[in-house]
Amino acid sequence: MPREQEPMYKYYAFGLNLASELEIPELSDADVNGASDVSIHIEPVAIAHPTFFYLGMQICVTPGTFVMEIPDVGRFCVNEGCRISIEPNVGCDLDLLRVYLLGSIFGALFYQRNYLPLHANAIVSQGAAFAFAGRSGAGKSTLAAYFQKRGFDVLSDDVCAILFEKSGGCFCQAGLRRLKLRADSLSAIGHDAGKFPKIAENLDKFNVPMGGPMPRGAFALKRIYVLSGTASSASHRMERLEGADAMNAVLSNLYRRRFGELSNPTRMLEQAKLLVRNVEVFAAGRRWGLDRLESEGLRLERHVLAG
DSSP states (O other): OOOOOOOSEEEEETTEEEEESSOOTTSEEOSSOOOOSEEEEEOOOOOOSSOEEETTEEEEEETTEEEEEETTTEEEEEETTTEEEEEEOTTOOHHHHHHHIIIIIHHHHHHHTTOEEEEEEEEEETTEEEEEEOSTTSSHHHHHHHHHHTTOEEEESSEEEEEEOTTSOEEEOOOOOEEEEEHHHHHHTTOOGGGSOBSSTTSSEEEEEOOSOOOOSOEEEEEEEEEEEESOGGGOSEEEEOHHHHHHHHHHTBTTHHHHHHHOHHHHHHHHHHHHHHSEEEEEEEEOSGGGHHHHHHHHHHHHHTO
């Protein structure tokens, strides 16, 4: 039987060498010709039973395999943490297909590879990583844009994938080198939305490249800020969370937590416990609104720099 040909596009993200048959401009090109950790193929994907629905997507999970069918987009399969198969629907929007690939499908990949993915971005300060977690719409990407403008290296937007050492150390590496920003957020940081492509035709966010060299290596995660927004000055504070409060904050901000529960719930909980024991967790209350981006961003920046 002939040996399968290695896919032509080579990328690097989250500490992984990726080889893909699909061009993925949102990823950074690999700068070495080593063996791939993950290969991405365009090929048929079968979906079996039992299945269930999650956020409108049909999912089937068996040991080592995660299959998802997305209406009007296609089918995806993640196998043993090292192979992603994609069967696009005829005429599907490839931009939208990549949104799902780099979002939910990478989330399933992370759980298979023993990463713990946070719904967070991450920056580097004084050689350590600081993550900013929160629900969709909490302003994570806009805050990442603020920090980048202030000269900080941004490791990733939307997903911070955490790796664990046997000693208990928690680390993250550079991921997707783009920000997903709405037009009003772009305006708030001094950019014109007309200069950037939409992430997909029917979505209201724009692809904004981070620019500059990708930060290399693994950075010890020092602190997680859980973002919340309020109009009340009483909730405008930074509060250290410990014990059950910290654990609940981490679990509530896992990226695609349901996938982790399906993949290996025991391991997911043990990793969350390890994270809480080794990383500071803060509830970061903020006064909500783009008109307060500079003042609230500066407050968080000062807290980061204070160590």
